[in-house]
Each structure stands twice: as C-alpha cells, then as structure tokens.
Ligand SMILES: NC(=O)C1=CN([C@@H]2O[C@H](COP(=O)(O)OP(=O)(O)OC[C@H]3O[C@@H](n4cnc5c(N)ncnc54)[C@H](OP(=O)(O)O)[C@@H]3O)[C@@H](O)[C@H]2O)C=CC1
C-alpha cells in the first residue's frame with residue numbers, strides 16, 4: 384500500500400513519517416518543497432516538489448500513484464495568510480485542487496488536514512456537523528479546500544485539528560509550548576490571552592489520528608484534537624509550572640489589548656466523540672503532552 388505524505392518537513396509531517404515507515408504494510412513517499420529536513424533519511428522516498436505548480440503536482444502522483452494521499456502541506460502562518468492572500472489561496476486551495484484532479488485519475492483515498500479556524504468561535508466546542516463561518520483568510524482558504532475535497536470523485540476524509548503543539552526539526556513556526564518555554568527561559572515577558580479557548584493537540588496524537596483514518600480507509604469528517612478546553616493563558620501557566628519557569632513573566636491580556644493581523648475565533652475546541660467511537664482515537668491530556676514534549680526537547 385503506497386502512502387504519499389505532503390508537507391513532510393512540517394510539524395505534523397515529521398511525526399507522520401515514522402508512524403508509516405515502521406508499518407511494513409506501507410511504502411512511504413514524503414513530499415515537500417526544498418530539501419528533506421527529516422532526521423531519518425531512509426526507509427522512504429523523498430520528493431522535492433512545489434505543489435503550487437500544477438505540472439509538478441500532477442507528475443508526483445503519476446510517478447508514484449499512491450493509494451492514500453495525506454495532504455498536510457499548507458501555508459499555516461495565519462497572519463501571513465491575511466497579509467498575502469494570493470500565496471495563501473495558491474497553497475491552501477489551488478494546490479489541493481491539483482492533487483485532487485490527479486487523484487481522481489485513479490481513485491486514490493484523499494485525506495485532507497483542516498482546522499478549527501473554519502469556525503467563528505462563538506459557540507465552541509464544535510462537532511463535525513457545525514456550520515463553518517471563518518474569520519480569517521486562512522480559515523476561508525480551508526473552507527474552500529474542504530469544499531473541493533467534499534465535491535471530489537475520490538474517497539475522502541477531512542481531519543480537522545486545533546492548536547497543534549510539539550517539537551520538530553527546523554520548525555518554520557513555533558507553537559504555544561515552545562514559544563512560551565523559549566521566551567521565559569530567556570527571561571522575556573510575554574502577553575498571553577485568556578479570552579480565547581482551544582483544545583490543544585499533541586502532534587503525536589494528531590499523527591496517530593491520521594494513521595487510524597488511513598488504516599481503516601475511513602471517509603467523512605473527523606475532529607481530532609486534545610480533549611481539554613484551555614485558554615492560551617492557562618497553557619502558558621501550565622508550561623511555566625512544568626518547566627519551573629518564572630510565571631511572573633506571563634502577562635494576562637485579552638482580545639481588546641492583544642491584536643493580531645488576522646482575527647482569531649474566540650472559543651473553538653472540538654467535540655471528539657466521533658473519532659473516539661469510530662476510530663478508537665485516544666488523545667493524551669495536556670499534562671501528559673507536556674511530559675512528552677519535555678522528553679523530546681532534552
Ligand atoms: N499547526 C497547527 O496548529 C494546525 C495545523 N493544521 C493543519 O495541519 C496541517 C499540518 O500543519 P503543520 O504541520 O503544523 O504545518 P507546518 O507549517 O509545520 O508544515 C506545513 C508544510 O507544508 C509545506 N508547504 C507549504 N507550501 C508548500 C508548497 N507550495 N509545496 C509543498 N509543500 C509546501 C511547508 O514547507 P516548508 O517547510 O518548506 O515551509 C511545511 O513543511 C496543515 O494543513 C495545517 O493547516 C490545522 C489546525 C492546527
């Protein structure tokens with residue numbers, strides 16, 4: 384069984400690869416732009432490709448004809464997406480369309496990664512059937528890409544997740560744990576909001592959720608996230624406590640004073656009952672997640 388993982392240099396991609404490489408049922412193709420940044424360099428095929436290029440995307444699938452495509456590649460810097468809408472659309476929507484068109488030629492199973500940012504955050508936590516109403520351009524691009532997936536002719540699954548944390552090699556963007564830890568360790572003050580709510584997701588749990596969907600060839604929409612609802616402020620305090628760092632450096636702010644270029648939905652978070660019941664998905668708690676991340680950082 385051939386599986387293609389796009390965005391393999393990214394936070395999720397770097398944790399998906401080892402899961403599939405160690406499962407001898409799968410032949411793994413990793414695809415990303417630029418050089419392969421993965422620490423493990425054998426046991427799979429790496430393809431350097433810019434998925435915004437239609438011919439490259441087409442040729443990637445024609446060459447390998449993967450049975451399963453896990454499309455994790457995206458432009459994930461939400462504020463950058465607001466400032467550079469064309470790049471955001473080209474990467475998150477147009478590249479997805481190219482892959483779907485190529486997959487339809489031989490009916491590959493298409494697994495698409497999406498986000499809680501498709502919701503407006505007025506009524507979280509959200510189940511899979513909640514109506515989308517994105518506040519950011521990034522969120523809108525994911526709504527558009529989901530629509531392409533849902534209207535495609537291939538068997539598809541959409542995995543939505545929330546505020547992913549963990550470590551990876553050469554991460555292009557920090558995440559809440561590494562951001563809080565690095566700043567406090569350097570004695571820097573940080574302003575953290577206490578009026579946004581998320582169900583933060585350990586990257587290993589998200590990777591496991593994707594593997595469950597792939598193994599079972601499940602189709603439909605699944606919410607795969609952590610199980611606890613926390614504010615970034617609570618996450619920051621728990622991170623400081625865990626790493627024995629100075630909590631006085633954490634200044635509690637709210638959306639009135641803390642403004643980012645792209646509007647964030649206030650209260651998202653996911654109801655994960657469907658994934659638990661249908662897939663056997665079982666995420667770690669945030670405290671367990673901190674333990675796991677701490678072991679990786681050492
Ligand atoms: N992180 C989070 O909190 C959440 C993530 N998600 C979704 O999960 C998925 C994975 O996220 P995550 O791993 O954190 O994202 P990352 O930003 O860590 O990784 C995304 C990867 O996609 C690659 N990529 C971007 N543009 C292209 C392109 N044109 N051609 C080929 N590769 C490209 C990037 O390459 P390069 O390394 O060169 O930049 C990067 O390796 C994404 O679809 C994201 O929207 C959903 C909710 C939350």
Ligand SMILES: Cc1cn([C@H]2C[C@H](O)[C@@H](COP(=O)(O)OP(=O)(O)O[C@H]3O[C@@H](C)C(=O)[C@@H](O)[C@H]3O)O2)c(=O)[nH]c1=O
Nearest residue numbers: 459461498499500544545546547574575576579615647
């Ligand atoms: C940078 C920063 C963030 N925060 C809060 C805001 C937010 O709730 C949380 C994370 O903020 P960031 O801007 O780092 O991350 P953000 O862009 O909000 O993360 C999003 O990424 C995309 C890919 C997704 O799909 C979403 O699920 C979500 O994970 O931390 C602060 O309170 N203070 C700060 O200085």
